[in-house]
Amino acid sequence: MTERGEVQVSAGGEEDLPDLTALYNHYVRETPITFDTEPHTVETRRPWLLSHPGHGPHRLLVAREDRGAGRSRALGYATxxxxxxxxxxxxxVEVSVYLAPDACGxxxxxxxxxRLFAVLATEDVHRAYAGIAQPNPASVRLHTRLGFRHVGTYGEVGRKFGRYWDVAWYERPLGP
Structure with missing residues (x-):
């Protein structure tokens, strides 16, 4: 487990699903960051959780904040x-990171x-790709700082909230 302050990062599991669903639904309802247009329930989000086992190249890592008395809150996740x-x-692999709004910055x-890239270094993974709906300068800064480079943009590829959005694609080498 990795710690930064009181934040711990470990593999996500069933116990995280309600928090992760609520966190993701914020982005579904309020932003063009994801092109899902309808919020999920815990049940409809379960197949996504199960598609990220604790081994292999498809992972889910969750950052949690200790709230005392054995309770924690998910601050974000990367997949x-x-x-x-x-x-x-x-x-x-395609990678993504989602944070609770109050956890940004x-x-x-x-x-x-x-942590995700450290785990992937032990797997047979050559490249990571990230699609970033535009505009999203914070996400572009994060990905660029972590070694991603812009490889192209799909113009007006998704429609949400009554308008079209571009998606910029970024690539990062992971292995030989």
Whole structure:
């Protein structure tokens, strides 16, 4: 487990699902950062959780804040997921990080990604890709600072809140 202050990072599990669903639903309802348009329930989000086991290249790491008396709160999470379904893409992953709104700007996104990349260094993963809905200067800064480079932008690829959004794609080498 990694600690930065009172923040701990470890693999996500079933006990995190209510917090992670609520956290993600904020972005579904309030922002164009995700192109999901309908909030999830814990049950509809469970397949996503199960697609990130505690081993292999597809991981879920959760940053938690200790609230005392054995209670904690999820401050954010980072994932690595399949980039594309065809077998030749198996050594590439798509990564993402989501933070509780009050956790932004505290270094938690960096901490999550550092831990995720350390875990992925033990896997047969060659490249990480991140799609960032534009504009999102904070996410662009985070990814650039962590070694991602811009490789292209899909113009007006998603429609949400009655308008079209661009998605900039970033790439980071992970292995040989």
């Amino acid at each position: 690595s997921s399949p980039f594309r379904p065809k077998p030749a893409y198996s050594t590439s 505290r270094g938690i996104g960096t901490l999550l990604y550092e």
